[in-house]
Amino acid sequence: MQGKKAEVGTKNVKKVNLLDHNSLKHMLDESASEIFTSRGYVEDMRMSNVRLFIGTVIIVIALFAQFYKKKFPGNRDFLVGCIVLYIVFNVILQLISYAKEKNAVMFTYPPAGSVISTGLVVSAKLPRFSDIYTLNIESADPKSISAGKPVEFTKSVTQWFTEDGVLVEGLFWKDAEALIDDYLAEPKKKK
Structure with a gap:
């Protein structure tokens, strides 16, 4: 050394x-x-760009859920839809990381x-x-x-x-x- x-x-x-x-x-x-x-x-950079796009979609879904014009009892169905979409896109993002990227440093x-x-x-x-x-x-x-x-x-x-x-x-x-x-x-x- x-x-x-x-x-x-x-x-x-x-x-x-x-x-x-x-x-x-x-x-x-x-x-x-x-x-x-x-x-x-x-x-x-295609894989990184796909992950960034999916992350942006997740953020937009969260923003729509947070700042929707109606208050809670009136926007319940909309919030449930946003939560489901949020979960679905997060699962897709995790599957990409687990199945495609694994331990990849670069493509x-x-x-x-x-x-x-x-x-x-x-x-x-x-x-x-x-x-x-x-x-x-x-x-x-x-x-x-x-x-x-x-x-x-x-x-x-x-x-x-x-x-x-x-x-x-x-x-x-x-x-x-x-x-x-x-x-x-x-x-x-x-x-």
Whole structure:
């Protein structure tokens, strides 16, 4: 750990509280996103836009329920309808998060000029009370003929942070780029 301190420059230092699990994961996820965008992958924001739209619909429903012109006994049916719609859209939002997003850090489009016709799903896990971080790459469309085999690596976060909580980006980038290279080097699936 002491040797890592010398490698850390003073420019763009990313420091985090090592006791805060969420901060650690967020810092590593942000760095992973930077790595993929630097490799030519453009982030696919469609899923985020869908979630934002559904969230906006939920807020509008709540505002209509709150500021409807009639007082309570007269607006009872309207309020029941708003409550039902509010619940339905919240369930849809949770299903999207649970079924589609899971642990996704980012969704990407395929790189420009690439023979790969599908984007990637980059996901990460850092279980609570654990120092083991797992970064996973898989195709956004696993049934595609150009989809590669999913790859992942698992390492302790202590490999990338100094004792002061500074991320040694070079080490993390090296590991993540090796994972990208592993994904791209995998033989393609046959239909």
